[in-house]
Amino acid sequence: MPVDNRQIVILHIPKTAGTSLRKLVQKNYKKEECFFVYTKNSRFRTVDDFMQLGEEKKARLKIVMGHLPFNPSLYAGMNPVYVTILRNPVERVISYYNHVMTRKDGWTARNVSLLKYLEESEDLQLWNHQTRILSGLNEVVVDGSHLEAAIRNIETHFIFTGLSEMYVESIAKLSALLNWSDATIFRENTSAGRHGIGYYSKSEIQKITDMNQYDIELYNHVNARFQGP
Numbered sequence: 643m644p645v646d647n648r649q650i651v652i653l654h655i656p657k658t659a660g661t662s663l664r665k666l667v668q669k670n671y672k673k674e675e676c677f678f679v680y681t682k683n684s685r686f687r688t689v690d691d692f693m694q695l696g697e698e699k700k701a702r703l704k705i706v707m708g709h710l711p712f713n714p715s716l717y718a719g720m721n722p723v724y725v726t727i728l729r730n731p732v733e734r735v736i737s738y739y740n741h742v743m744t745r746k747d748g749w750t751a752r753n754v755s756l757l758k759y760l761e762e763s764e765d766l767q768l769w770n771h772q773t774r775i776l777s778g779l780n781e782v783v784v785d786g787s788h789l790e791a792a793i794r795n796i797e798t799h800f801i802f803t804g805l806s807e808m809y810v811e812s813i814a815k816l817s818a819l820l821n822w823s824d825a826t827i828f829r830e831n832t833s834a835g836r837h838g839i840g841y842y843s844k845s846e847i848q849k850i851t852d853m854n855q856y857d858i859e860l861y862n863h864v865n866a867r868f869q870g871p
Contacts, residue, residue, distance in 0.1 A: 648722060656741075658727045666825065679692055711774070723801045725804075732854070755846075770857045777795070813825055
């Protein structure tokens with residue numbers, strides 16, 4: 643899919659090295675060329691802020707990036723191409739759990755086990771969230787139709803789908819594709835000192851696997867695509 647002067651939407655799925663990728667974007671584009679959509683703090687803007695932009699301001703943007711789902715209706719008046727990075731679903735859920743236990747109100751003081759969090763929390767991030775984001779479907783419960791839609795979107799709308807586990811290689815490919823002059827990799831927003839996958843029990847890993855069957859299929863598809871010819 644030719645890039646040329648197309649506007650680019652980067653879907654930042656949480657805990658997939660997106661913060662590092664955002665730093666790269668900021669080094670390769672002017673501030674007024676970027677629109678970052680997050681709800682974390684006042685440094686960023688919201689989806690509503692983006693939707694209220696006039697056509698002239700949207701036309702000047704080169705990058706829209708944030709915790710966004712695939713949703714072409716958000717980009718009325720634009721004709722963007724899409725970029726994202728996926729992560730091994732089990733690793734992503736563990737990383738997200740570590741993030742919640744150290745940074746989210748209501749859980750930091752409790753510091754419950756991974757298994758207990760999986761059983762008690764209703765957080766959608768724990769259930770096939772990568773498939774949910776890339777499918778563009780709004781339903782809470784993810785099924786096979788979401789997986790089909792996510793793969794279809796990747797094949798028809800995305801110029802690049804990288805892998806967190808192959809981040810150096812992903813950035814090399816993406817920077818070449820987009821003609822970035824600076825591909826210096828930043829490592830930020832990591833869960834330093836937290837336990838990796840080998841720390842957790844087989845039952846905890848199996849629970850994550852059972853909860854993320856569609857994410858696993860999606861990841862395997864993207865992995866084969868990334869490493870293909």
